[in-house]
Amino acid sequence: MKAISCLKYGLSELKLEEVEKPVPRDNEVLLEVHASSATTHNLMIIEGKPFFVRLLDSGLVKPRIKIPGSDISGRVVMVGKDVTKFKPGDEVFGVSTAFGAYAEYTAVPEHELVPKPVNISFEEAAAVPQGSLVALQALRDKGGIQKGQKVLIFGASGGIGSFAVQIAKYFGAEVTGVCSSRNFDMLYTLGADHLIDYTKQDYTKNGQTYDLIFAIAYRSIFDHKRALKPNGVYVSAGGPSVTRIFQDMLIGPMVFKRDGKKLVGGWAVNPNAKDLLFVKELIEAGRIKPVVDRCYPLSETAKALQHYGTGHPGGKVVIAVQHSTKF
Structure with a gap:
């Protein structure tokens, strides 16, 4: 499968490479990723700035997270033996706390995902979590x-x-x-x-x-x-x-x-299914909607993150994944 590889710090070091497709653990689903988005946390871990990020959740010399991306939307293609909420074919979205969303496929624990709102696209759903x-x-x-x-x-x-x-x-x-x-x-x-x-x-x-x-x-x-x-x-x-x-x-x-x-101060996200289900209900009821500023292909992830960091986007910057191979 194709994925964005982050082996050195810096947006210029991101590469679209062929990597091995993950195998889901017992509590995970294998997700065919349709879209992700640019976020401040992902930009920080890719650039290794400010320096304290390297002490908290990345490496001092090189990134610990090899495939970035956390906001995610896609379709389930395989489930682990302990998964009960989803089945192959289900459309879902959520936050992958282990990252890996800037790829064609990724394995995500089932508790980090909820059903995708029925009235928005995968690209719009990736702008939400x-x-x-x-x-x-x-x-x-x-x-x-x-x-x-x-x-x-x-x-x-x-x-x-x-x-x-x-x-x-x-x-x-x-x-x-x-x-x-x-x-x-x-x-x-x-x-x-x-x-x-x-x-x-x-x-x-x-x-x-x-x-x-x-x-x-x-x-x-x-x-x-x-x-x-x-x-x-x-x-x-x-x-x-x-x-x-x-x-x-x-x-x-x-x-x-x-x-x-x-x-x-210093407020950060607490990803949980209960709150995301509440957001899903608001979207389906027409009370809120995601705003997408621009949508970039996976191959232009670095450009997407650069625009997010310096372009003052109006809404979210989304990264869409076009699949070159079928599961």
Whole structure:
């Protein structure tokens, strides 16, 4: 089978190669991958930056993860003897915590997958898992979002932000999105009540305050603190910036606590089937939808990740897999 091989750090080192097709373990399914997506975590482990990533889940000198890719959608072609949820032919999507999604086939534990929404394509489904789960868990679980609250989404047009706008509206919030004006039409379509072009207006100094701020893009937490109401909550989606991590984890909680405001920093996804099934139901009910900025073939995975990292995409960047051989 064909797969993206990551044997050295750097996007330029990614190679499309022939590798051995995996054999599923007893609790795994073998998935014919139809699509995956670009994510910050995958970009970090491929580039080995910032350096602490090499200490946490990659190698010091060369990558430990040989085939990247975590968001996944596809069709089951084989199941292990202990698998009970799926059978060959089932269409599924999810988050592969062992990676391996940038390939024609990959083996995934059954508990990491759920049935694909029936009303979207494989490419759209691959745009859903991590982006939607980060947004859902940050707003609902960490932010405690409530009906009628004023919520600001900083980085509203990206893969996570576009879901955050829709999920906040689902919970009955009044939503202000911050992004560049070129994405305004898309976000109004998704339900945003107000939009601010961060290149033209400093939303932390316009006198508006919010019950909940969810920041996907980087700006100082002290700027966001000014825009919070008393007892407001600021939730950070984390990210590769060492400065941001230092502020979120060490300085911010002490500064926020003095004013009765709450900071939840360094937020990362907790992939689980229960939450993904909830997202699936919202998609099938027409309450939320994935937004795909661009779709690249597997052979152009490096270009997809480069665009994701530097192109300010409006929505998710998807990697589609065309199969050269049949199972």
